[in-house]
Amino acid sequence: xxxxxxxxxxxxxxxxSNLATGVCKEIAQHPLRRYFDEGLMLTLNSDDPAMFHxxxxxxxxxxxxxxxxxxxxLRELARNSFEASFLRAEKKVEFLNLFxxxxxxx
Numbered sequence: 001x002x003x004x005x006x007x008x009x010x011x012x013x014x015x016x017s018n019l020a021t022g023v024c025k026e027i028a029q030h031p032l033r034r035y036f037d038e039g040l041m042l043t044l045n046s047d048d049p050a051m052f053h054x055x056x057x058x059x060x061x062x063x064x065x066x067x068x069x070x071x072x073x074l075r076e077l078a079r080n081s082f083e084a085s086f087l088r089a090e091k092k093v094e095f096l097n098l099f100x101x102x103x104x105x106x
Contacts, residue, residue: 005038011043012042014044014046014047015059015066027066030067036067036069043081
Protein backbone atom coordinates (compact mmCIF):
# COMPACT_ATOMS: atom_id res chain seq x y z
CA UNK A 1 0.00 0.00 0.00
CA UNK A 2 2.88 2.32 0.78
CA UNK A 3 4.30 1.95 -2.75
CA UNK A 4 0.87 2.41 -4.32
CA UNK A 5 0.35 5.62 -2.35
CA UNK A 6 3.86 6.93 -2.93
CA UNK A 7 3.80 6.31 -6.68
CA UNK A 8 0.12 7.23 -7.01
CA UNK A 9 -0.60 4.10 -9.01
CA UNK A 10 -4.29 4.22 -9.99
CA UNK A 11 -6.63 1.61 -8.56
CA UNK A 12 -10.05 1.08 -10.15
CA UNK A 13 -12.78 0.52 -7.59
CA UNK A 14 -16.05 -1.12 -8.63
CA UNK A 15 -18.05 -1.51 -5.41
CA UNK A 16 -21.17 -3.16 -6.89
CA SER A 17 -19.08 -5.55 -8.96
CA ASN A 18 -16.96 -6.47 -5.92
CA LEU A 19 -20.12 -7.31 -3.99
CA ALA A 20 -21.80 -9.23 -6.82
CA THR A 21 -18.72 -11.34 -7.54
CA GLY A 22 -18.15 -12.11 -3.87
CA VAL A 23 -14.81 -10.29 -3.59
CA CYS A 24 -16.44 -8.61 -0.59
CA LYS A 25 -19.14 -10.55 1.22
CA GLU A 26 -20.82 -7.37 2.47
CA ILE A 27 -20.38 -3.71 1.76
CA ALA A 28 -19.01 -2.99 5.23
CA GLN A 29 -15.99 -5.15 4.33
CA HIS A 30 -15.15 -3.14 1.22
CA PRO A 31 -11.80 -1.36 1.56
CA LEU A 32 -12.74 1.78 -0.40
CA ARG A 33 -12.63 4.15 2.58
CA ARG A 34 -9.48 2.60 4.01
CA TYR A 35 -7.72 2.88 0.64
CA PHE A 36 -8.89 6.48 0.29
CA ASP A 37 -7.66 7.34 3.79
CA GLU A 38 -4.30 5.68 3.03
CA GLY A 39 -3.84 8.15 0.17
CA LEU A 40 -4.17 5.69 -2.70
CA MET A 41 -5.12 7.08 -6.10
CA LEU A 42 -8.60 5.62 -6.59
CA THR A 43 -11.09 5.88 -9.40
CA LEU A 44 -14.73 4.84 -9.11
CA ASN A 45 -16.01 2.69 -11.94
CA SER A 46 -19.15 0.80 -12.87
CA ASP A 47 -17.41 -2.26 -14.35
CA ASP A 48 -20.22 -3.80 -16.46
CA PRO A 49 -23.37 -1.74 -15.73
CA ALA A 50 -25.78 -4.19 -17.39
CA MET A 51 -24.38 -7.21 -15.57
CA PHE A 52 -24.09 -5.56 -12.15
CA HIS A 53 -27.22 -3.38 -12.38
CA UNK A 54 -25.41 -0.16 -11.61
CA UNK A 55 -24.21 3.07 -13.15
CA UNK A 56 -21.34 5.40 -12.48
CA UNK A 57 -23.75 7.77 -10.77
CA UNK A 58 -24.93 4.95 -8.50
CA UNK A 59 -21.35 4.01 -7.64
CA UNK A 60 -20.62 7.59 -6.58
CA UNK A 61 -23.82 7.71 -4.52
CA UNK A 62 -22.98 4.36 -2.94
CA UNK A 63 -19.50 5.63 -2.05
CA UNK A 64 -20.92 8.74 -0.45
CA UNK A 65 -23.78 7.08 1.41
CA UNK A 66 -21.90 4.01 2.60
CA UNK A 67 -18.39 5.28 3.20
CA UNK A 68 -19.14 8.86 4.22
CA UNK A 69 -17.20 10.45 1.40
CA UNK A 70 -17.82 14.18 1.08
CA UNK A 71 -18.55 16.04 -2.13
CA UNK A 72 -14.89 17.12 -2.10
CA UNK A 73 -13.78 13.48 -1.82
CA LEU A 74 -15.98 12.58 -4.79
CA ARG A 75 -14.48 15.44 -6.80
CA GLU A 76 -11.03 14.04 -6.02
CA LEU A 77 -12.09 10.61 -7.26
CA ALA A 78 -13.49 12.14 -10.45
CA ARG A 79 -10.30 14.14 -11.02
CA ASN A 80 -8.29 10.95 -10.49
CA SER A 81 -10.18 9.40 -13.40
CA PHE A 82 -8.77 12.02 -15.73
CA GLU A 83 -5.31 11.79 -14.21
CA ALA A 84 -5.28 7.98 -14.54
CA SER A 85 -6.57 7.96 -18.11
CA PHE A 86 -4.47 7.21 -21.16
CA LEU A 87 -5.11 10.66 -22.60
CA ARG A 88 -2.21 12.81 -23.70
CA ALA A 89 -1.05 15.19 -20.98
CA GLU A 90 -2.46 18.23 -22.81
CA LYS A 91 -5.90 16.61 -23.05
CA LYS A 92 -5.83 15.66 -19.37
CA VAL A 93 -5.12 19.28 -18.44
CA GLU A 94 -7.86 20.48 -20.79
CA PHE A 95 -10.47 18.15 -19.29
CA LEU A 96 -9.36 18.84 -15.71
CA ASN A 97 -9.71 22.57 -16.35
CA LEU A 98 -13.21 22.03 -17.76
CA PHE A 99 -14.10 19.84 -14.80
CA UNK A 100 -12.79 22.37 -12.29
CA UNK A 101 -14.65 25.19 -14.03
CA UNK A 102 -17.89 23.20 -13.91
CA UNK A 103 -17.39 22.45 -10.21
CA UNK A 104 -16.67 26.11 -9.52
CA UNK A 105 -19.97 27.13 -11.19
CA UNK A 106 -22.05 24.83 -8.95
